[in-house]
Structures are given as structure tokens and as C-alpha cells.
Amino acid sequence: MKKKIFVTLAANSLGMVMLTSLPGVAWAQSSVTLYGIVDGGVEYLSGLAHGSLVHTESGYALPTRWGMKGVEDLGGGTKAFFRLESGASLMTGKIGNGSFFGRVAVVGFSNDAWGQFRMGNFGITELAQDAAFLADPQWELPYAIETLVRGRNWSQAGNGLEYTSPTIHGFTLKGQYDLGNSTHWNEGASGPNQMGEFTQGRSDGIQLSYEQGPAYLTVAYDEIRDGNGLFDNVYLNSRSLMAAGTYQLGAVKLYAGYQHLSAPDSTSASVFGSGVNPVLPSGATVPTSAEQEWLGAQWQVDPANSLTAGIYHANANHGNGNATLYTLGATHNLSKATFLYAEAGYVSNSKTSNIGLGDGFTDPYGPNGNDDPASGGSSTAPNYGRGQQGVFAGIVHKF
Known part of the structure; x- marks a missing residue:
């Protein structure tokens, strides 16, 4: 074993010596930064369905993570860069996002004149999630x-290629x-989706943004398919069209947006699994489309304090009802690296809707065990037609 290690090290050293001795090879200056965020609340x-809950959680405001990023100046305005980022749970110490560098693992080039190209695991920078932020x-x-939309805007994707154009007259294009x-065009084998049941297939998207003075506008379209290349769950594998904008008025920023989701291949089996037939409210069937609109504002009260408010409304087709979410949040900076946060929310459901304040992982579409003890399973969602209230608070430290 020791001999094998010695041979490997010797070979690597010889390769480095040969590379540095080649004519015309020069080493540019580079830098690597270790960074992270710790968040608990x-x-x-x-x-x-069975009362109330008090619990601790990691990453309410900003997901707990650590990572490394580096950049090398190649000359002529071109730079090479990489980023490796791992999620973690502050409460359990477990790795998040399914794998060690599940949040982000990319390498690429950038140039002020022609833009940026990167490839790898985009993870939390999948286009829909990036645009939604x-x-x-x-x-x-x-x-x-x-x-x-039960977590649809937290989509993740790997095995990716991405190009971002330079900003021209305020416009930026990202694909x-x-x-x-x-081996099949639309199919994939990139692992289970957020429900842990079906593999994710090919995904793609395009975003056009415009920023000028106090105004910001964006339009983003993305597709996420299941492992068989189908749009089979409106809240997981679907088409998404989002249009939104913000406008800065002094210390207040105003928000407005619209999103349409479409999954024409949805069936009971694709949503709930084969052999599972949960009892839905009268007149409701598996949704193939959903829409969401929202309005909101952020007020920077002073350098240390800010307040946020938002109203969101959504409805799904096939009698799946509608819901409205009211939110109010606040942050207080203790320093440049540490701040406190809190948010309160209330969601109101129509009689055929049971959306909760969960993240889509703990309250996916469908009934909970109270509505349907036979196949509803456990869920943090309320019963159909009922509302849900929540409040959380925590602390974030960046390094």
C-alpha cells in the first residue's frame, strides 16, 4: 500500500515538473476563498391535522452551508473560476441536498466582453430557483x-451547462x-426528486432580465421532467413561466409577480405512486396546472433594521381550490456578519385546498392522514378548507 501511494505521488510530481517546464506555460495568480453560513431557528x-408543533430547524432564513470558491486571472479579461458548496443541518450535523457538494459544484470561464459559461451541478442555482430569489x-x-406551489421554486438540477450574457443596455440573458x-433524449438518471420517489429527467430554461435605475424586470421559463421525460406533477416535474418586477422608491422596494405551472402528463399514479388512490375532496382530481400571483414590499428602516411583507395567492385547476398567504418579516443586523430574523405567516384555504406553511417536502400535494387515514400518510398540511398559522425566529452568522 505504501509503495502504491509513493508511486502515485511521484507520478503526480513528475507531471507537474513536466508541465511547468513546457515552453510558453505560465502560472497566473489565483485565489481560493472558504466561506459559509450558519443559521438556526x-x-x-x-x-x-393533529394539533400544533414547536421545533428547531436549520436554515430558515439562509440555508446552513459551507463552500470553497476560487478564481484565476488568465489574462485578456478572461478568468477561470470554480465553486463547491455543501449544505448541512445545524441541528443534526447531517449533509444536506442529498450529496456532499449537492448545493453547487461548478467550473467555468468569464469575460466582461462575452459573458460567462459554467458547467456542473447547479443545485440551488437551477434557473427557476435563481430567478425566484x-x-x-x-x-x-x-x-x-x-x-x-409546494416547493416547486426550490427545484435543483445537475449535469448542466449554462451561459450568461454580458449586460447590454440593462438587458441580461441566461440559458x-x-x-x-x-441515452434517451428527455429521460434521466440524476436521482430522486424531493419526494424521494421518481428520478428527474432533462431540465432546461431561459431568463431575460432588465435592470435600469430603480427598476428590475425578469421573465423566466423553465422545464423540469421526470425520469421518463414527462411533465407528470405540477409541483415537481412541470413547465414554469414566471414574470416579475421590483421598483425602488427610496428606502422601500416594491414587488409584483405572476407564475404559471403546467404538467399535462399528470396522473394519480405519477403524483401519489402506483396503487395509491387517496380520497380527494368532491370534484377534485389531480391538477395539471396552477397559477400564483403576489405583491410585496421591503422597507429598509435604517442600516440595521428592515421589514418585509408579502401577499401571495394561488389556485389549481380540476377543483383543487385556492389559497392565500399573508406574511410579515423583520431582520436586525448585529454586525456585518451576524443578524437576527423573524417571520409570521398565515395561509387561508378554500374547501378543496389544504396547502400548509411547509416547504413542499413535509406537506406535498394530497390529503393528510386525518382526511384520508388509509392513504393520506403523515403531513404538516392542515385539513381541507382549514388555515394554518406559523411564526419562526433565528440567528444567522456568515464567515
Whole structure:
């Protein structure tokens, strides 16, 4: 074993010597930065099917993570860069996002004249999630733009290629293509989706943004398919069209947006699994489309304090009802690296809707065990037609 290690090290050293001795090879200056965020909080949630809940959680405001990023100046305005980022749970110490560098693992080139290209695991920078962050008055906190669409705006993707254009007259274009790594065009084998049941197939998207003075506008379209290349679940594998904008008025930033989701291949089996037939409210069937609209504002009271507010409304077709979410949040900076946060939310459901304040992982579409003890399973969602209230608070430290 020791001999094998010695031979490997010797070979690597010889390769480095040969590379540095080649004519015309020069080493540019580079830098590597270690960074991270630690976030812990406490939540009170009422309106569950079996009462209320008080629990601790990691990453309410900003997901706990650590990572490394580096950049090398190649000359002529071109730079090479990389980023490796791992999620973690502050409460359990477990790795988040499914794998060690599940949040982000990319390498690429950038140039002020022609833009940026990168490839790898985009993870939390999948196009829909990236676009939603700037369009959301609650910064994608747990009660925010993803709540009424059951986590669809927290989509992730790997095996990807991405190009971002330079900003020209305020316009920036971004295109993302995530290969399924399969011999079939639309199919994929990139692992289970957020429910842990079906593999994700090919995904792709395009975003056009405009920023000029106090105004910011964006339009983003993305597709996420299941492992068989189908749009089979409106809250998981679907088409998404989002249009949103913000406008800065002094210390206040205003928000408005619209999102349409479409999954024409949805069936009971694709949503709930084969052999599972939960009891839905009268007149309701598996949705194939959903829409969401929102309004909100952020007020920077002073350098240390800010307040946020947002109202979100969504409805799904086939009698699946509608829901409205009301939110109010606040942050207080203790220093440049540490701040406190809190948010309160209330969601109101129609009689055929049971959307909760969960993240889409703990309250996916469908009944909970109270509505349907036989096949509803456990869920933090309320009963059909009932509302849910929640409040959380925590602390963030950046390094």
C-alpha cells in the first residue's frame, strides 16, 4: 500500500515538473476563498391535522452551508473560476441536498466582453430557483414564493451547462440546459426528486432580465421532467413561466409577480405512486396546472433594521381550490456578519385546498392522514378548507 501511494505521488510530481517546464506555460495568480453560513431557528406551527408543533430547524432564513470558491486571472479579461458548496443541518450535523457538494459544484470561464459559461451541478442555482430569489419580497424564506406551489421554486438540477450574457443596455440573458445523462433524449438518471420517489429527467430554461435605475424586470421559463421525460406533477416535474418586477422608491422596494405551472402528463399514479388512490375532496382530481400571483414590499428602516411583507395567492385547476398567504418579516443586523430574523405567516384555504406553511417536502400535494387515514400518510398540511398559522425566529452568522 505504501509503495502504491509513493508511486502515485511521484507520478503526480513528475507531471507537474513536466508541465511547468513546457515552453510558453505560465502560472497566473489565483485565489481560493472558504466561506459559509450558519443559521438556526425555532418555529411554532399551528393548524396541523393533529394539533400544533414547536421545533428547531436549520436554515430558515439562509440555508446552513459551507463552500470553497476560487478564481484565476488568465489574462485578456478572461478568468477561470470554480465553486463547491455543501449544505448541512445545524441541528443534526447531517449533509444536506442529498450529496456532499449537492448545493453547487461548478467550473467555468468569464469575460466582461462575452459573458460567462459554467458547467456542473447547479443545485440551488437551477434557473427557476435563481430567478425566484430576486422576485420574492420574502427572499425565499419558508413562508414565501415557494409555499403555495409546494416547493416547486426550490427545484435543483445537475449535469448542466449554462451561459450568461454580458449586460447590454440593462438587458441580461441566461440559458441553462441540464442533461439527464441518459441515452434517451428527455429521460434521466440524476436521482430522486424531493419526494424521494421518481428520478428527474432533462431540465432546461431561459431568463431575460432588465435592470435600469430603480427598476428590475425578469421573465423566466423553465422545464423540469421526470425520469421518463414527462411533465407528470405540477409541483415537481412541470413547465414554469414566471414574470416579475421590483421598483425602488427610496428606502422601500416594491414587488409584483405572476407564475404559471403546467404538467399535462399528470396522473394519480405519477403524483401519489402506483396503487395509491387517496380520497380527494368532491370534484377534485389531480391538477395539471396552477397559477400564483403576489405583491410585496421591503422597507429598509435604517442600516440595521428592515421589514418585509408579502401577499401571495394561488389556485389549481380540476377543483383543487385556492389559497392565500399573508406574511410579515423583520431582520436586525448585529454586525456585518451576524443578524437576527423573524417571520409570521398565515395561509387561508378554500374547501378543496389544504396547502400548509411547509416547504413542499413535509406537506406535498394530497390529503393528510386525518382526511384520508388509509392513504393520506403523515403531513404538516392542515385539513381541507382549514388555515394554518406559523411564526419562526433565528440567528444567522456568515464567515
